[in-house]
Amino acid sequence: MTSTTTTTRPQAAATRDMREAFAAAVNEEMENDPRIAVVLAVISAGMFRRAAVRHPGRVIDLGIREQAMIGTAGGLALTGMRPVVHTYAPFLVERPFEQIKLDLGHQDVGAVLVSVGGSYDAAAAGRTHQAPGDVALIDTLPGWTVHVPGHADEVRDALRDALPGDDRVYIRLDGSANRAPLPFSRGLTVVRPGSTRSAGVVVAVGPMLDRTLEATADLDVTVAYTATVRPFDRAGLNALVAAAGNADVMLVEPYLRGTSAHEVSEALADRRHRQLSLGVPRDTELRAYGTPADHARAHGLDTPGIARAARDFFLV
Amino acid sequence: MPTTAALTRYADLPALIGLMEGDEKHSAAAHSTLDVVWVLYDRVLAVSPETADDPARDRFLLSKGHGPAAFYAVLAAKGFLDVSALRGWTSFGSALGHHPDRVLVPGVEIGSGSLGHGLPLALGTALGLRAQNVRRPDGTAPRTVVLVGDGELDEGSNHEAIAAAGRLGVGSLTTVVIDNGSAMHGWPGGIARRFEIEGWATREVQGRDHDALYAAFTRPWGDRPLAVVARVRSAN
Numbered sequence: 001m002t003s004t005t006t007t008t009r010p011q012a013a014a015t016r017d018m019r020e021a022f023a024a025a026v027n028e029e030m031e032n033d034p035r036i037a038v039v040l041a042v043i044s045a046g047m048f049r050r051a052a053v054r055h056p057g058r059v060i061d062l063g064i065r066e067q068a069m070i071g072t073a074g075g076l077a078l079t080g081m082r083p084v085v086h087t088y089a090p091f092l093v094e095r096p097f098e099q100i101k102l103d104l105g106h107q108d109v110g111a112v113l114v115s116v117g118g119s120y121d122a123a124a125a126g127r128t129h130q131a132p133g134d135v136a137l138i139d140t141l142p143g144w145t146v147h148v149p150g151h152a153d154e155v156r157d158a159l160r161d162a163l164p165g166d167d168r169v170y171i172r173l174d175g176s177a178n179r180a181p182l183p184f185s186r187g188l189t190v191v192r193p194g195s196t197r198s199a200g201v202v203v204a205v206g207p208m209l210d211r212t213l214e215a216t217a218d219l220d221v222t223v224a225y226t227a228t229v230r231p232f233d234r235a236g237l238n239a240l241v242a243a244a245g246n247a248d249v250m251l252v253e254p255y256l257r258g259t260s261a262h263e264v265s266e267a268l269a270d271r272r273h274r275q276l277s278l279g280v281p282r283d284t285e286l287r288a289y290g291t292p293a294d295h296a297r298a299h300g301l302d303t304p305g306i307a308r309a310a311r312d313f314f315l316v
Numbered sequence: 317m318p319t320t321a322a323l324t325r326y327a328d329l330p331a332l333i334g335l336m337e338g339d340e341k342h343s344a345a346a347h348s349t350l351d352v353v354w355v356l357y358d359r360v361l362a363v364s365p366e367t368a369d370d371p372a373r374d375r376f377l378l379s380k381g382h383g384p385a386a387f388y389a390v391l392a393a394k395g396f397l398d399v400s401a402l403r404g405w406t407s408f409g410s411a412l413g414h415h416p417d418r419v420l421v422p423g424v425e426i427g428s429g430s431l432g433h434g435l436p437l438a439l440g441t442a443l444g445l446r447a448q449n450v451r452r453p454d455g456t457a458p459r460t461v462v463l464v465g466d467g468e469l470d471e472g473s474n475h476e477a478i479a480a481a482g483r484l485g486v487g488s489l490t491t492v493v494i495d496n497g498s499a500m501h502g503w504p505g506g507i508a509r510r511f512e513i514e515g516w517a518t519r520e521v522q523g524r525d526h527d528a529l530y531a532a533f534t535r536p537w538g539d540r541p542l543a544v545v546a547r548v549r550s551a552n
Contacts, residue, residue: 071473073440106427
């Protein structure tokens with residue numbers, strides 16, 4: 001990476017907040033779709049206060065009761081409603097995980113779960129408010145679609161796709177975002193193609209795109225983007241790797257390292273390949289506060305960290 | 317030997333249970349839930365095999381999913397299940413397991429087994445029917461009745477739902493607690509008190525007395541959720 005191309009990269013501050021985009025989209029769709037019900041545990045309740053008045057019974061704030069939040073959502077879905085369930089990722093996915101498994105999956109009903117906080121938006125709050133393992137946990141359960149939008153507009157698009165259905169969808173909002181949105185897609189989108197003799201393929205997930213592009217700017221690699229990680233676009237990745245000069249894949253995810261490594265393995269089962277996963281490390285708990293940028297740096301998920309990893313992986 | 321079609325009475329339940337559990341455990345008294353479930357399906361709930369998919373049906377959610385033979389027997393007696401389905405229960409090809417699965421068994425509203433899930437699901441069901449203003453033909457709201465055990469109440473998820481249902485005034489929700497004294501540390505002051513303090517109407521009743529159960533479930537209780545604590549002696 002050449003230092004002359006480096007620019008200051010405002011992230012969260014420069015983009016519309018993903019949580020506001022979520023609330024706006026749900027409020028809008030509630031006007032059109034009487035099935036939608038919002039289930040809350042205090043967090044973000046102010047964003048649905050007007051909807052609660054406009055649509056009696058369709059905004060349910062249970063207080064700080066996250067197990068009941070998922071159970072209630074399951075019951076709502078059993079009556080044909082479309083529950084949207086929302087709080088911080090650790091309290092949405094980790095605390096009531098058995099409810100997600102049984103009250104939604106085992107009942108064979110759906111819901112749209114929308115978390116805030118990403119992996120370490122709440123850096124100063126500490127470990128209790130961080131859930132880098134959320135997507136990996138959801139991934140143990142069948143039938144889930146997982147969206148990790150990289151921009152507030154992509155949050156809106158993911159919700160517009162998810163709300164009319166009756167399936168199980170997890171949408172993970174992040175405090176950092178890319179400068180520009182990409183059109184909604186369930187598959188991989190090539191953002192910067194490599195040559196036929198390229199070193200391989202980089203897959204950037206959601207808010208990791210801008211920094212990944214920057215970190216790999218001086219490498220001949222194909223950079224592909226996805227905001228939909230489950231189902232994973234295995235066929236798309238296989239095709240990109242087939243067109244690349246080397247079957248080497250670097251995966252850059254904003255949550256637990258290697259969360260999608262098994263998907264890459266499945267996608268490339270027909271060829272010898274190498275792969276590297278970047279993400280929040282599994283083997284240590286980072287006992288430090290500070291800012292999200294501090295945590296990205298500590299996890300090697302800032303631009304220099306990704307650049308170092310990419311050079312070590314591709315330039316062998 | 318009664319014909320299959322005749323197995324529709326309370327007196328037939330032991331025989332139906334026997335088809336599942338074998339000869340030596342015929343005693344219906346071994347099943348703490350039997351009388352409550354029977355009274356609900358026989359006299360209280362407005363639901364039948366014909367209305368099992370009607371949005372305005374009454375719903376029974378068996379939260380305490382273990383020991384479901386009594387439940388399956390009642391479903392068979394009431395025509396939701398073929399009696400022949402009871403044979404071979406818990407075998408690989410059977411729809412009937414030691415815990416019920418709503419996807420596999422007609423008439424079963426929820427899959428259960430892990431304790432503490434039914435009450436929050438029932439709360440959501442009642443809230444969903446209320447939000448959609450679902451009404452029976454006579455204009456009244458359909459009921460959602462969930463059965464839990466006194467031991468099951470140990471699970472904290474129940475208490476989230478008990479408090480929320482009371483505060484949200486979900487009058488169409490009824491919880492029946494089978495109290496066979498199986499809670500590890502007991503409930504000093506009584507189980508009903510836990511519901512009452514959270515804003516529920518409460519009733520305590522002998523869990524084998526059909527008329528008393530019927531009255532407890534149907535006597536007007538206002539617009540609060542209703543908790544019926546049904547005491548039974550035998551443990552299951």
